[in-house]
Amino acid sequence: MAEKFLEVKNISKSFAGVHALDDVSFEVRKGEIHCLVGENGSGKSTMIKIIAGVYEPDEGEIIISGKSYKRLHPIDTIREGIQIIYQDFSLFPNFTVAENIALNKQLSENRKFFHKKEAQQVARAALESINIKMDLDSLVGTMSVADKQLIAISRALLQDAKLIIMDEPTTALTGREVKSLFKVINDLKARGISTMFVSHKLNEVLEIADRTMVFRNGKKIIDADAKEFDQSKMVYYMTGRKIESDSYDFGDQNKSGTPLLSLNNLSSTGRFKDVSFDLYKQEVIGVTGLLGSGRTELALALFGINPADKGSIQIEGKAVKINNPQDALKHGIGYVPEDRLTEGLFLEHSIGNNIVVSIVNKLLSKIGLIDKNTKQKEIDTWVKDLSIKTDSADNPAKSLSGGNQQRVVLAKWLASNPRMLILNGPTVGVDIGSKSELHEIIKRLAGEGLGVLVMSDDIPELLHICNRILLMRGGKIVDEFQASQITENELAEKLAEG
Amino acid sequence: MKKFLRTNEFYVAVILILLCVFIGIKSPVFFSLQNVFDLLRSSITMGIFAMGTLIVIISGGFDVSFTAIAVSSMYITIKILFAINYEGSFLVALIISALIGLLMGLINASIIGFFRIPTLIATLGTQSLFHGFLLFFIGSKYINNVPDGMLRFSRSNLITTVTPTGAITGLQSGILILVAVVIVVYLLLRFTMIGRNIFAIGGSREAAERSGINVIRTQFFIYGFVGMLAGIGGIIHGAHYKQGNPFDLVGTELNTIAAVVLGGALVTGGRGTVLGTLLGVALVVVMNNSLILIGVPSEWQKVVLGIILIIGTGIPAYQNMQAAKRVKTNLAE
Amino acid sequence: APKTAATEAPVAEEGGNYTIATVVKLTGVAWFDRMETGVKQFGVDYPNVTTFQQGPAEADAAQQVQVIEDLIAQGVDAICVVPFQPDSLEPVLKKAMDQGIVVISHEASNQQNVNFDLEAFDNAGYGEHFMKQLAEMMGEEGEYVVMVGSLTSKTHNEWVDAAIAYQKANYPNMTLMGDKNESYDDAQKAYEKGKEILKAYPNLKGMQGSSANDVVGFGQAVEEAGLQDQIAVVGTSMPSMAGKYLKTGAVDSIGFWDPSLAGYGMNKLALMILNGETPTDGMDLGVAGYESIKLVGKVFYGQAWVDVTAENVDDYPF
């Protein structure tokens, strides 16, 4: 057995009452590829940030190369040879590629002076080591997610690290890029450098892990040799139960009339191109693709945030223009955004205000002020209908759990009495129990006559709630499947191609 | 080159050149050595202040207290020198004033660094605090004279010429101090790790913390350094006007900030250049001092300045907004 | 009517103990510091009268209103005021008088809501006096400019208007260049204006200033340009302020009236009214230069001006 490099002992951490981590202990050995999996919100990133010295743990200690720390500072972690690739990359948008890559090295060497030339050499070498070509002088703020991810990776590799922690590093990468990343990780292993690999993507974990650890609700559930896991076992540990999926049953008879929404070669320069499909009442269509495939852009165009510039949109047979969200609202389109925390909710404001925000103008009394009773009635209706778990709708939205927060966003749109909903990642960050309840709600709403468009890369979810799935790549729809005629693995294969 | 055409520096340079050419055609006096010297002299203090403001803005902060620091350091220094009857070199005045400025800057830094109070609010508070302290506890009387060293400095010129009408003009030596400050700030921002840290904090404070940058220590450096520059600018200003006016400067901080922002520094932090800032200062100084030469009545000068400010900040803002639309693209074609 | 108000107020006070506040245009400048010595002296000379002086930090009419507003609230017995802008003080001074407070003004012969205004001298005569000096120094020919503290300052404008009228009538070879220049009572602004003026009028021969800061700022501009001998500079100022320029010749002659005496005189007038006395035409205020004050309407005029040049500047240590 190789000796251990990092030991985490009895770490707990809570945020304003939320237990993000609860008495977690584990160790990482030299040269080991240690995978950490868990659902959204299970505490993975929090664990990493504690190791990074970004958060101070409430309890517990961390031992690195035999040295014990109660609380780490970022610079300690770096000096101890731990490099972290954050989920949000932590790059400087105002720096060039070269400056970003070289900065950490210069900092850790305690440099006093900065040399541009040297930074460029360093950066070039770092990118070459993972076989990437990139303009070293571009500003990182203007680059794509995939590029940023690659920059963050090469920045971490540059240091003489003993442990590299990667928080979901493959979300935006194509299959080829993932392959080359794995090669790098294996090379590191050969040099005795450990990797802690955090991911949702079970197939990746199965492929690369030496050791696998599963978190659920802030607790470590299991930590064992990778050989002991297969896909379904991992799912079981992550969720605490088996997912039984029966796909959404869309009565094909509905397809005869005019479609609710019909897109004709809809294009938006540089975003997506020639998108055409019909969405019927009661239909749930999934749109999937890797990050950057154009699925979010399509959703934003349909909601009027970034209007399309070519092609046509018809709603119930009538051509319409959607130039801004107000137009979308007028045509009965609701949009549940990808990032509920920054785009969907006013976290500090009351649940009630979050629900009525889109319909305030309909709550006015004769004198033009908001009618308290009408407002309260509207709020109560939706809290009840979507079973939002709270003592009072006056509590701030941030007091709710992820699943309930998502219900609030849904309620906001249902209150506006829409004809169709666009759901972008409707269950991201929602735990399994809530997730299936949300799925039921979506299916129920569709059943009641709504058209639903789901942008997601959660394969089981797509198969579970959609009747049809469109696959996007490079801004185009490249494939289409009936949910009932494709398996999870097949879809996963298709998705990762590219 | 094409990149340069889209920078703020380019716009400001174009506006500046057009303005100069226009004024020059209408009034040939503009390009006279006398006028150029006058303009340079007028730019010294604002130039020094602007260098400090640039650093703060790059770091994502705001400092409106530097004028209060400048006037306090200047006034206290003059009082000290008179009290000890010091008649020697201006350098001593400069050092004392710089140290007083540094001290006040560090007060700013502690409030901002330790308590994380938004920089605008913190410096708004200290502006009132410092200036009130000066006027109430130190003194509120004009000092109509300055110590000999300052007087000698204010009369010293690098180059002297005599105009056709017999007036003597020269290039004031203070310009050397401005040049030195500019060079130091340039080197600092361009070639040192502290400079890197300042840009990094302005770009993303969180990422900076995660990279192991000591943000609080960097803020101490920033606000201390800026306080010191304010002290230097203040004492030069006092020397130029040959008086210690405790009501001076305060209230003009927005002009300096405007000049820096016109020069392309991003108010949200992370971006800004020394060259752009100098151009911005030049633009504001030319507008303030030369519109009268072309017969723009003094009351119209502010209107013109306002329009130029709006256009100067409007064009890049609008372009950014359009660019942000384009950048959204993350299609790997 | 002011008189009834004035006679009523003191009755309410215990034992003739009065508080008289003097409000100046702004604090910190030598001119009003000197006035403060007179105000304080008055307090010393009349032990049962409390005197003090206040003023805004900037020459700003709204701030001066604020200061007076606070004084009314404190219930002072009399306010002596040197208005920055007489019109803008009317409402607040009316309020003061309605409260029975005695109001005396200075340098504001058009002020309405006052018991009396006290002027050091007749303004037209003072202005003409400067023009005579200027003309002599310029050899009665050439270009000159004038400067006032603010275009709304009544006395400043009376001085220069009288001077300009006198020049038009008596010195046809002299020319006024441009409009009245404003310095906002600020030496620095006067200096900047001065530099602009020197640039704009290269043949300038003379300048007449009005606020105490005008010749100081202008003198500095002249000195820097090395034009001490080409340009004659005269105007109101104070020896301590303009002294160094008088010595270098950048400023040639200043006139002033002693603000400490004016401050003392205002307080004296106020006390008389508080004591129920009625000041009359030709009376002696008991202050140098105000031995026989002339009453026109509500305005008393003294004869209190002094000329100061490089020769006698050292006789005036303030």
Add this chain to the structure above:
Amino acid sequence: MSDYNNHLDNNDNGNGKNSFQERFNATRFLKIQDWNLMRLFLITVGIFIVMSLLMPTKFPRVLNFQSMGFQMSEIGILGIAMALAMITGGIDLSLNSVANLTGILCSVILTRLAGPNVAEPQVGLAVFLAIVIGLVIGIVCGLLNGFLIAYVGIPAMLATLGSMTLFTGFAFVITKGTGFFGIEAFQKIGNGYVAGIPIPLIIFAAVAVIMIVVMNNSSFGLKLYLLGSNPKASIFSGIDNRKVLLRTYALSGMLAALAGIVILGRTNSANPDYGASYVLQALLIAVLGGVNVNGGFGKILGLVLAVFSLQFLSTGLNMLLFRSPGANFFKMFSWGALIILFMIINVVSERRKQRASIKKPKPA
């Protein structure tokens, strides 16, 4: 949708900037909202009591309250105007210049229409016209600000810095730098009483009450708060951010104009550069009143308390130090000290609270 991107650009300028940490700072401010009011209330009462004890014959008397009532109005109204802009996440540096420009134009109207020999009814009409036109001018100025901020995308601080210069410039052009004056009839607005209460104070109270209703009970107010707390989410909720911003700055301009009218009434004059320090004072009052500098939160009531506490402090200090010509300067010093102290107390008590909540035993 350009303003969506604009907000992206403004808020999202670091990868990390939108993360939990940053948002939880905003939360921190929210939670102290009510505490903030309470603390402010205690401070106000505290200052009042201390001053009354120090000067029992001078401070707590009707005359003094009236005097303070006259002084509070314009700065209070400007404070509310500033608060509106700050709640959107912006700032309005042009308030003072709008007030002055309005005062000047009103004075032009008044002196033209109601010169010395004009009959009573026409004077009334002139006053009415002057007020209406004055408010319209304020709205127009505000619309320009709103346009520059919402449609051109200039950060509020710069847009209003530019417009401030522009408006002051116009004021100078109109007046050529000198003061303009009002008419007798107009002085009542600034100096009259109704039932012993100064009219300016009544105007301020009316503005405060109306604004409390607008902010708490109107759809505009709700949208304003929501937009300020999360501009991205408000776009995604179908709120037209640009329209709301435009209206907010128009309203803020109108209030500035009202302050200008009160100043004209009170001092009987309008100057291009009156009360230059008012802008900073308004900002100070807004911050002290609990308006979040990052937008989204702030109660008008807090603002009213802040105005009262600062006025008590100023007047009290003035009385205490009446023999010193520097009373004004001490006031300046104490305002600065107060604001910094207040912010530090907020931060420290919040930190202590957070630490306490961590130490608490785990909820079952």
